[in-house]
Amino acid sequence: MKFTAEHEALRKTVRDFVEKEINPHCDEWEEAGEFPIHDIFKKLGNLGLLGIQKPEEYGGMGLDYSYNLVAAEELGTAHCGGVPLAIGVQTDMCTPAISRFGSDELKRTFLAPAIAGDMVGCIGVSEVAAGSDVAGMKTTAKQDGDDYVINGSKMWITNSPKADFICLLANTSDDKPHKNKSLIVVPMNTPGISFSPHLNKLGMRSSETAQIFFDDVRVPQRYRIGAEGTGS
Numbered sequence: 001m002k003f004t005a006e007h008e009a010l011r012k013t014v015r016d017f018v019e020k021e022i023n024p025h026c027d028e029w030e031e032a033g034e035f036p037i038h039d040i041f042k043k044l045g046n047l048g049l050l051g052i053q054k055p056e057e058y059g060g061m062g063l064d065y066s067y068n069l070v071a072a073e074e075l076g077t078a079h080c081g082g083v084p085l086a087i088g089v090q091t092d093m094c095t096p097a098i099s100r101f102g103s104d105e106l107k108r109t110f111l112a113p114a115i116a117g118d119m120v121g122c123i124g125v126s127e128v129a130a131g132s133d134v135a136g137m138k139t140t141a142k143q144d145g146d147d148y149v150i151n152g153s154k155m156w157i158t159n160s161p162k163a164d165f166i167c168l169l170a171n172t173s174d175d176k177p178h179k180n181k182s183l184i185v186v187p188m189n190t191p192g193i194s195f196s197p198h199l200n201k202l203g204m205r206s207s208e209t210a211q212i213f214f215d216d217v218r219v220p221q222r223y224r225i226g227a228e229g230t231g232s
């Protein structure tokens with residue numbers, strides 16, 4: 001495909017952002033094992049860069065994936081991997097399912113603020129004994145009245161220590177492993193959520209990573225994305 005003038009304008013915007021807002025701080029943030037994620041995300045949100053492919057109705061630019069690709073290429077010029085990783089989790093891992101299959105309430109409550117840079121999100125799939133083998137995950141969300149009660153843990157969760165919500169994969173029935181999984185959006189200030197200390201990584205250090213524990217965490221069933229059993 002041929003890039004248009006619009007692709008090149010977006011490329012320049014992202015490159016300028018990387019050079020001005022990320023690269024001067026990379027060494028310090030990699031050393032510290034964190035970066036000011038809410039500040040950086042708000043600046044990205046103000047430029048529209050957290051919603052390139054997201055619907056305009058919720059604050060996105062409504063562009064096709066080729067524009068995301070251009071932005072990702074330019075983020076790759078950052079002098080560290082951790083900050084682009086954190087941004088990628090926000091734009092391409094924890095929000096696409098909400099955007100495609102979430103209710104209007106989920107989109108207004110979580111997607112629009114994530115696009116604006118007012119909320120940081122994370123994605124919870126991996127577990128201690130379920131990395132490549134996602135089917136082996138053990139975290140459950142059991143129906144109780146209008147709520148789910150969630151128990152279990154998630155490992156290696158990027159952005160989680162400072163996240164405002166998690167897009168969580170949980171077993172919502174005892175059916176076969178490929179039929180019993182649902183994605184549920186859980187606000188991170190819900191009682192019953194706790195964290196391991198930050199995981200001290202060799203690389204990608206500026207992105208914060210932790211294990212999350214869920215102990216009788218209660219969320220409304222309407223925070224599920226799409227129908228039950230369609231999370232896998």
Ligand SMILES: Cc1cc2nc3c(=O)[nH]c(=O)nc-3n(C[C@H](O)[C@H](O)[C@H](O)COP(=O)(O)OP(=O)(O)OC[C@H]3O[C@@H](n4cnc5c(N)ncnc54)[C@H](O)[C@@H]3O)c2cc1C
Pocket residue numbers: 089122123124125126128130131132133155156157158159201204209
């Ligand atoms: C920095 C970092 C950030 C992460 N962030 C997140 C996050 O935000 N959210 C999240 O949910 N997860 C996250 N993860 C977890 C990541 O997705 C898992 O590490 C990944 O799924 C692999 O799982 P594992 O580490 O348990 O390795 P394993 O599944 O134990 O695999 C170990 C090795 O065995 C190989 N292997 C596995 N199964 C087979 C097979 N059947 N045949 C042949 N080879 C096989 C793998 O390729 C790999 O080389 C993160 C991980 C890292 C390192």
